[in-house]
Amino acid sequence: MPQKFLSIKNFEKYQHFKKSNPPWIKLYRSTLSDRDFINLPTTAKYVYIGLLMLASEGCNKVFNDHSWISHRLAIKVSELDLKPLYKAGFLIASESTVYRETISQRRDREETETETETETEKSRVPMQPLRASVVSEDFWSSLGANPAYQHIDLAVENGKMDAWLALSKNKRRKKTRQFVLNWLNKIEQPMQNGNGRTNHAPIPPFPGPEDPIARGQWRKLYGDPTNPRRV
Numbered sequence: 001m002p003q004k005f006l007s008i009k010n011f012e013k014y015q016h017f018k019k020s021n022p023p024w025i026k027l028y029r030s031t032l033s034d035r036d037f038i039n040l041p042t043t044a045k046y047v048y049i050g051l052l053m054l055a056s057e058g059c060n061k062v063f064n065d066h067s068w069i070s071h072r073l074a075i076k077v078s079e080l081d082l083k084p085l086y087k088a089g090f091l092i093a094s095e096s097t098v099y100r101e102t103i104s105q106r107r108d109r110e111e112t113e114t115e116t117e118t119e120t121e122k123s124r125v126p127m128q129p130l131r132a133s134v135v136s137e138d139f140w141s142s143l144g145a146n147p148a149y150q151h152i153d154l155a156v157e158n159g160k161m162d163a164w165l166a167l168s169k170n171k172r173r174k175k176t177r178q179f180v181l182n183w184l185n186k187i188e189q190p191m192q193n194g195n196g197r198t199n200h201a202p203i204p205p206f207p208g209p210e211d212p213i214a215r216g217q218w219r220k221l222y223g224d225p226t227n228p229r230r231v
Helices: 029-033 042-057 066-073 083-087 103-124 137-145 154-165 177-185 212-222
Strands: 003-008 091-096
Touching (some): 003 042, 042 066, 083 091, 137 154, 137 177
């Protein structure tokens, strides 16, 4: 015997889930500027949103029974009036002999749809080239003991690598040993003077005798002011 049900007009156009009973539905902000929706009675607006959710449970098929709908939407039967929704073109009434599925039928259909969608997604992802194994803690320890990298703050550079690899354009890159070495080898060792100080900026003048504290700090930073090797 045919089952009576109602459907939401253009439901498939605005809801992208193919499986029934999804965890959420789409509700567009443009609904608030839709003249037909604005002119609906307040209760009918709530009923429409509730019917959207019910429609998602059964592939846009809602059992057309006022008692059942009222129970699902937690409103009184006397307050349920679908006429404004039909008049505004939000609802479509029809009949079907396939309204309800058995639990096993639904499970089999959803499993088939999931397998199909998974295979489709796999076919879209290009195969990635094989890469070297990701670096280990022992590798970082060996770098820290290597004199060639003593001038580099490995922890800082490691953080920079992670930030660079986190960018969407670099999502296919991996922090391999070769990647780390290439990164670190681009960092030049700073030039140093005779006191072992890096020559990044000119040395400020030696403070006068009226400021002994500044003179002491200057010596700690730059050494003996009378040293001819100081640059």
